Amino acid sequence: MRAKYVLSEVFLGLWRNVTMTIAMIITMAVSLSMLGASLLLYWKVQDMQDYFNTKVEMSVFLKTGFTQDQKQQLATELNNDNRVAKLQFESQNQAYQRFRTEFKDAKDLVDSTKPEALPASFRVKLKDPHQYAEVQADYKGKPGVESIVNQQQTLDKIFSVLNGIQNLALVVAIVQGLAALLLVANTIQVAAYSRRREVGIMKLVGASNWFIQLPFVLEAVFAGLIGAIISFVVLAVAKAFLLDKTLSGIFTAGIIPPISWNDILLTLPLLLLVAAVISAVTGWVTLRFRLRT
Amino acid sequence: MIQLENVTKTYPRATRPSLEGASAFIEKGEFVFFIGPTGSGKTTIIRLLLREETPTSGRVVVNGRDVANMHSWKVPAFRRSIGCVFQDFRLLPNRTAAENVAFALEVIGKSRTVARRVVPEVLELVGLGGKENRYPHQLSGGEQQRVAIARAFVNRPLVLLADEPTGNLDPDTSIEIMRLLDRINRTGTTIVMVTHDSNIVNQMRRRVIEIDTGRIVRDQPRGVYG
Numbered sequence: 001m002r003a004k005y006v007l008s009e010v011f012l013g014l015w016r017n018v019t020m021t022i023a024m025i026i027t028m029a030v031s032l033s034m035l036g037a038s039l040l041l042y043w044k045v046q047d048m049q050d051y052f053n054t055k056v057e058m059s060v061f062l063k064t065g066f067t068q069d070q071k072q073q074l075a076t077e078l079n080n081d082n083r084v085a086k087l088q089f090e091s092q093n094q095a096y097q098r099f100r101t102e103f104k105d106a107k108d109l110v111d112s113t114k115p116e117a118l119p120a121s122f123r124v125k126l127k128d129p130h131q132y133a134e135v136q137a138d139y140k141g142k143p144g145v146e147s148i149v150n151q152q153q154t155l156d157k158i159f160s161v162l163n164g165i166q167n168l169a170l171v172v173a174i175v176q177g178l179a180a181l182l183l184v185a186n187t188i189q190v191a192a193y194s195r196r197r198e199v200g201i202m203k204l205v206g207a208s209n210w211f212i213q214l215p216f217v218l219e220a221v222f223a224g225l226i227g228a229i230i231s232f233v234v235l236a237v238a239k240a241f242l243l244d245k246t247l248s249g250i251f252t253a254g255i256i257p258p259i260s261w262n263d264i265l266l267t268l269p270l271l272l273l274v275a276a277v278i279s280a281v282t283g284w285v286t287l288r289f290r291l292r293t
Numbered sequence: 294m295i296q297l298e299n300v301t302k303t304y305p306r307a308t309r310p311s312l313e314g315a316s317a318f319i320e321k322g323e324f325v326f327f328i329g330p331t332g333s334g335k336t337t338i339i340r341l342l343l344r345e346e347t348p349t350s351g352r353v354v355v356n357g358r359d360v361a362n363m364h365s366w367k368v369p370a371f372r373r374s375i376g377c378v379f380q381d382f383r384l385l386p387n388r389t390a391a392e393n394v395a396f397a398l399e400v401i402g403k404s405r406t407v408a409r410r411v412v413p414e415v416l417e418l419v420g421l422g423g424k425e426n427r428y429p430h431q432l433s434g435g436e437q438q439r440v441a442i443a444r445a446f447v448n449r450p451l452v453l454l455a456d457e458p459t460g461n462l463d464p465d466t467s468i469e470i471m472r473l474l475d476r477i478n479r480t481g482t483t484i485v486m487v488t489h490d491s492n493i494v495n496q497m498r499r500r501v502i503e504i505d506t507g508r509i510v511r512d513q514p515r516g517v518y519g
Contacts, residue, residue, distance in 0.1 A: 005399060197385055198396075204343075204383070205444070206372030207400035 009215035009218045010222060013191045020190060021223055024183040028227025031176035032275060033234045038169035040235070040259055045162050053129040056151045060122040060139055063146045070121075070144030077142075078122060083135055086125040092118055119146055166174040180227070184282045191216055192290050217283040224279030228271040232264075239264055266270070295319040295342065295452065295483065300351035302337050302361055310349070311337040313507040319485065321451070324478045326494050327487045328518060330345055332347035335487040338504075340455045342485065343377060346370050356451050368389060374399055376445030376453040380460035382437045384429045390416060390440045392426040397444045419443045419473055437465035438491075439473065453477060455486040467493055491518035 014021045038165050060078075062071065071089075090098070096115035103109055126132060132152040140148060192199060202212050239259055297317045303310040303469040319325050327335045340346040341353050344360045353360040356374050363371060384393050394415060395408040403411075416425055418441040429437050438458060445453055455474065459467035471493055478484045488494065494501060494517060501516030502509055511519065 197383070201383060201385065201397065202400045203369075204372065204377055205397040205401060205448070206369040206375075208369045208402075209366065211400060211402070 006211075006215050007058045010218045013195070013215060013219045014223065016194060017187060017190055020183070020187045023189050024180065024220075024223045025227045025230065027180040027183055028224055028275060028279075029178055029182050029230035029234065030172050032228050032231035032271045034173035034176060035274065036231055036235045036271055037238075038166045038173060039167040039170065039267055039270065040263055041162060043263060044259060045159060045166065047161075049159070052151075052155050056129055056132070056155060058124045058126070058132055058136060058151065059149045060067045060124060061149065062120040062121060062144050064116070064119065066120070066144040074122065074139075074142060074144060078124060078139075081135070083126055083128065084124055085127040088123045090123060092116065092119050092120045095120065154168065158286050170197075181278065181282050184224070184279055185286045187223070188216050188220055188283050188286045189290055191219060192287065213284065213287045216287055219279055220283035221276050222280040224275035225272060228268075228275035231271055232268045235267060236264055294321045294354070294356065295485065296352070296354040297338075297341075298352035298354075300348045300353055302334075302341060302346060303458055305350045310507050312341075312348075312504075313346065314427060315351075315416065315504070315507070315509050317502055317509065317512060320482060322478070322481050322495070324484045324497070325486070326497070326499060326501045326516075327485065328489060328494060328501055330489065331418075333504045334507040335489075335504055338467075339377075339454050339485070339487055340451070343375065344371060367402075368498040370504055373448055374451050376442075376450035378438065378441045378453070378455045378458050380457040382429070382441045382461075384433075384437055384440055386429050387483075389426045390421060390432065390436075390443075393429070393440055394444045394447050396513050397447060400455075401448075403430060412443075415447045416440075416442045419446075434462050435469060438462065438470055440500055442470075442473060442477070446468065446482070449480075450482065452474070452483045457488055457490075458486065459488065464492060468496070471497060487496065491497055494518040 022131060060074070062074075075087070075089065078084050092115055095118040098117055100110050114177065124135070126135060132150045136148045138151050139145060140255075199212055239261070243259055296320070297315050299488055300315045301310050302312040315334075315338070318343050327338055337346070341348055341360065342355055342357075344363060347361050350359070355371075362369070363431060365379065385396060388396060391412050391515055394412045395405075398411065399405070405457045413422075413425060416422060419442050421439050424432065424436065427436075429440070432440065438461075440457075453474070458474070459470055462470060469492065474484055474486070475497070498515045498517070500514050501511065501518070502513075503511035503519065
């Protein structure tokens with residue numbers, strides 16, 4: 001009976017105040033979508049970092065006219081450097097072969113490039129991917145070295161863009177979250193006001209505090225959960241139509257690992273939890289101020 | 294049993310205390326009038342006894358419980374031992390007489406079976422047999438107050454507090470309400486009634502405690518309005 005009473009109060013309350021309820025759900029949904037998006041981005045950036053850390057290399061390109069002495073000297077130095085995990089020399093000819101296979105679709109480009117145009121290089125792999133900048137600086141001015149290209153730098157640029165997007169999503173999530181918070185507080189106050197007679201009598205006859213407050217808190221939690229489900233649908237639709245269709249090129253190129261349905265599904269319990277906790281806490285705190293004794 | 298021990302209540306930002314050094318002892322089963330002009334502090338007493346307010350200093354004991362030092366989470370259970378009626382009845386307009394009484398039972402967790410058994414009984418007791426399904430607007434003022442009394446009494450409280458219960462009623466209806474309260478008093482329920490209706494006080498000839506500007510100026514068994 002009590003459960004039935006509480007539930008009917010919840011739905012009656014939400015319905016009586018339906019415009020506010022809708023506003024609350026929409027704000028909640030936007031906030032949670034952004035939260036979900038930034039969460040997905042965060043996971044992806046972690047994945048990428050782990051993935052590329054095992055792959056990233058540094059290329060030490062040699063001047064066209066380098067001497068065997070210079071090459072030998074560099075090889076010894078790099079071999080003795082205990083930061084280096086793997087070292088491989090690529091001659092001009094090997095570089096040309098690789099160039100031809102990599103660009104076999106661009107026949108004109110391959111035809112117009114002579115083997116001498118491609119520099120010989122040392123391909124260096126480090127034990128600790130964070131040391132590339134340091135090692136790069138150490139070898140920059142060595143005799144015979146033309147330039148050093150560090151893949152980590154390129155990756156860092158990609159990561160900083162992704163981090164920027166993630167932070168932006170997080171900021172929007174927080175701002176919208178605040179708006180949702182205020183709407184929850186307001187909705188509950190309006191609900192409490194519209195039922196002040198009942199609340200007054202309940203207090204007078206000694207209904208327990210949780211019994212008085214539960215319908216209001218559940219109202220907020222219910223709206224929050226609907227918001228979470230909507231935000232989940234938004235994320236799923238965004239994956240299906242935006243990521244899988246429009247941006248599929250990036251994923252197939254292997255630069256960014258694709259966001260799987262598993263990842264999307266994993267956000268649902270988190271979004272539900274965040275929505276429920278935020279609504280419940282806000283509702284409860286609001287009522288503490290409104291319904292005192 | 295109600296005990297006021299040197300009770301002072303000063304509301305925030307008030308220039309003088311609403312109640313100052315008030316002491317009184319009310320036995321179980323007594324019928325007591327608190328009288329005095331508007332603003333004398335009568336209603337403050339009701340609010341203290343209901344634990345809607347706590348005293349600034351002094352002790353308030355109701356049914357053996359020290360109200361001033363009561364934890365707020367214990368207040369609901371405490372209030373179940375007290376019934377309360379007001380000048381403005383405080384009924385829910387969208388519920389019938391029976392539903393208004395049942396509401397008070399349901400929100401403290403009594404089952405519907407209990408309500409179905411107890412509600413007609415108590416409505417019969419207050420003289421509303423046959424009017425269970427009327428809405429407040431279909432009832433006269435006196436009848437509405439009877440519903441409120443039924444709601445206050447349905448839990449068989451030890452104490453019934455009445456804040457100007459006849460304030461909105463004509464003299465004849467007021468007398469009927471007083472007869473009802475008297476009957477309830479005879480069941481052993483302590484009744485504390487705040488009023489400034491001199492007719493009623495003079496007719497009932499019960500204990501009268503007079504308050505003036507926050508101080509108890511008279512405490513007289515079988516008193517009159519004066």
